[in-house]
Amino acid sequence: MARQKGSCHCGAIKFEFSAPVIENGLRCNCSICQRKGAIMSAFTVASDELIITATTGALSTYEFGSNAAKHHFCSKCGIYPFHQSMSAPGYYRINLGCVEGLNSSLLPFEVYDGASI
Template identity: 35%
Template sequence: MENNTKVRSGQCHCGAVRFKVSLSDGFNSIRRCTCSYCRMRGAVVVMAEMGGVDILQGEAMLTTYRFHTGSAQHFFCSRCGIYTHHQRRSNQNLYAVNVACLDGVSPFDFAEVPVIDGVAHTNDTGKPPRRAGTLRFIRAS
């Protein structure tokens, strides 16, 4: 990985959508979620504040998906279908960015990824977010 973890460039799989992101806390906010959509999507994400995602190319190629309450807005490339980022439901001032779309980064670069309980979402329960577990990647020897 590059040395500067705060500002990264990224793209979808086909390259139609290119973006720059300013990460709120480097890779310290990395996570996965157990909600129905995130569970099926399987992405590892990291946070950027509102205005921290700058679409450099292909904004017209982005399409969105909303479900349940409709407050989270999930963006993906309409050509290749890759999820790039979403505006979070629990904090509308944050975007979650797919680390697999960041240049030079792989979800497998992280030995441990916290998994947040999105099934019992904080906006539904009124309780603080709960960690559901940890996703571990152990390299084969």
């Protein structure tokens, strides 16, 4: 497990978590992920293991449908840093593009068929 740090684009939201070496990612074809186009972590992070530091008002949340998933974004720069999973409430997937020192565009990824749920 390695300590990882990440942030949104403007830095109003910073976060830290421990993860195995990140060698792959996950994309999803649901209505929101298709629009975001982000490469997410294939692993999830428990809510008590994701340390979030955000300036007041920066961490915003978008919900739709069953409202089970919490899609977080920065109210200042608009970037999606992580979301609470619909399939595993209380667990987060991370936008790997926000992780420090990681070139997420080079990672192989699988596509989760969220559109069929």
